[in-house]
Amino acid sequence: MYPEHKKISIQRNALEANEIIAKSNKSKFELNKIFVVNMLSSPGSGKTSILEHIIPILKNKNIKACVIEGDVETDLDKKRIDALNIPSYQIITKGTCHLDARMIDKSLLNIDLNNLDILFIENVGNLVCPTSFNLGEDFKAVVLSITEGDDKPLKYPAAFYKSEIMIINKIDLLKVLDSNIEKIKENALSINNNLKIFKVSCKTNEGVNGLTDYFIKQVFIKQQR
């Protein structure tokens, strides 16, 4: 090394700026006892469909839900959520492949946090980039549809490593596909042994009640803290 070079010790989180805003978001959620889920998946795995199925059940139980939709383009998913008559907010990233804490912070200006029990953040469909950015959520939920192949957890380990739950969607297609659901589970658990796994079908409603009950339980736990 040439003597004129300066060595400067840093020893800091590379995403410190995002972490500071994520902590501020989390404080707002804690203050209002809102349970927050950051939903990750590939495009087309069924995040919005799952929300369309669980939100009416939450509404019937007087649990107030809101959705922040993250998409590269269009508000098509927001329109589907709006049809459920709950508050929603659209973030259009215009090419950015993930949501970050600053985007969530800005969107919270448009959401009545005093009147909310659970907030779903539907991240941009992408199994890589959204995993790096803490938004201030309670946990990440990764959605995997069985059409994606049982090796997905091994190919995209970060999303499975960082999630609390995995929702295997489109299980009604098992009868016509060669997908091996036990292999999906085995591969996911090899990345994260603590992953809770739910199997659902938005076509037949199989597993939807169990998944919704899990979210309801998390809301009650949060409110009793």
Added chain:
Amino acid sequence: MHELSIALGILEMLEKNNYLKDIKIVKTINLTIGNYSGIDKNYLEFAFQNLGDNRFKIVILDCNYNETDDIKVNEIIAD
């Protein structure tokens, strides 16, 4: 390509904490990258070199890896 956002995040952290004061050119950034961080070293290096900030135009990344989801900046070598 979230490596561009990571590069911008690192730049913001370095600027906010005054590490780039009087620095003309950053030659090397030493990082710890967790295997579960979803970061590709080559893309991140490319992102830095193309930030449009001349201080990072020829920067080289020197990375250590571990079994976490960390993305940590350990040290920079600069002129």
